[in-house]
Amino acid sequence: MTDTTDSSDDVPTANDDPTWAIELTPEHPPDRIADLAALAEDEGFDIAFASSHYFNRDPFVVCSRMANATEEIRLGPGVVNPYETHPVKLAAQVATIDEVSDGRAVFGVGAGDRSSLANLGIDRDRPLRRVLETFDLARDLWAGETVTHDGTFSATDASLNLEPPSGRIPTYVGAQGPHMLRMSAKHADGALVNASHPKDLEWAAGQLEQGLADRPEEYGDFEALAFASVSVAGSEEKAREAARPPVAFIVGGAAEPVLERHDIDREAATAVSDALERGELTEAFGHVTPAMIDAFCIAGTTETVADRFAAALEHVDGIVVGSPLGPDLEDAVERASEALTRATQ
DSSP states (O other): OOOOSSSGGGGGGOOOOOOEEEEEEEEEEEHHHHHHHHHHHHHTTTTTEOOOTTOOOOHHHHHHHHHHHHHSSOOOOOOOOHTTTTTTHHHHHHHHHHOOOOOOBBEEEOOOOOOHHHTTTTTOOHHHHHHHHHHHHHHHHHHOOOEEEEEEEEEEEEOOOOOOOOOOOEEEOOOOOOHHHHHHHHHHSEEEEEOOHHHHHHHHHHHHHHHHTTTOOOGGGGGGEEEEEEESSSSHHHHHTTHHHHHHHHHHHHOOHHHHHHOOOOOHHHHHHHHHHHOOHHHHHHHOHHHEOOOOEHHEEEHHHHHHHHHHHTSSSOOOOOOESSSSSSHHHHHHHHHHHHHHH
């Protein structure tokens, strides 16, 4: 974690004991995700996030299964948004995971994907404020307070009938843009920086530094984790091929400055975006170029991935090994662990 008790340390840089985290996507049955979480625990990971998309299995149900299958690894949604579910309900769900895991919960929260929310007829209004209000309110509820709130959402005399055993559940904010990054550094316990490449992580570190400069001392340590798309396998070619789907979606939602930072061919990026909008996924994946994979995914053999992890850790306090992981999930968890070990030796 970045120590914020001294202004000279208010920079999100790598430390001697970086956090290892992993994203497990509930496109598979809960029992398989629980088995993968147990494997991740055996391989030395510190946190397992269950990703949240309306078209996959419920992350809180999956986290409950993960809790039953593990003993020490921290668990939580990574990330949920406060639009599909009311923030008070989210606080109760996270507290329940803390209870069933004997105090191992973490709260991964973000603004959500604009296009996915649009599919549900939800307007992602005032995302920065809503995310901040959500975890502020959750902290009060976890502390046993009765809360009335009138802001980007409303709650009247809301309270919980359970107290999370951990007392204070760490909140990690999913962030990519400058304002969300700075807000997370000022107010949250950590940031899940949605980036894989050192160029993006270096830029994000500068934004986080600005937020840390205004962080109240009583908030304690802050941790910046690269929420990186990773695809690792014994074959470089197979790893990169498995990276095509997530990279296509990253390109489809990438802001112009991000594309410019990596000199991504605009015509190719537009072809990816247009195909995604038409629902032609195979076509979109086919338009993904090698340069896009290099920019938006850490893909390759264990050795290649280890080198990329080491480069990322120059700018963050740890890494979330995010989807797709690789063409073989169990093999990928083991290889990612080995790559992290090499990167941190």
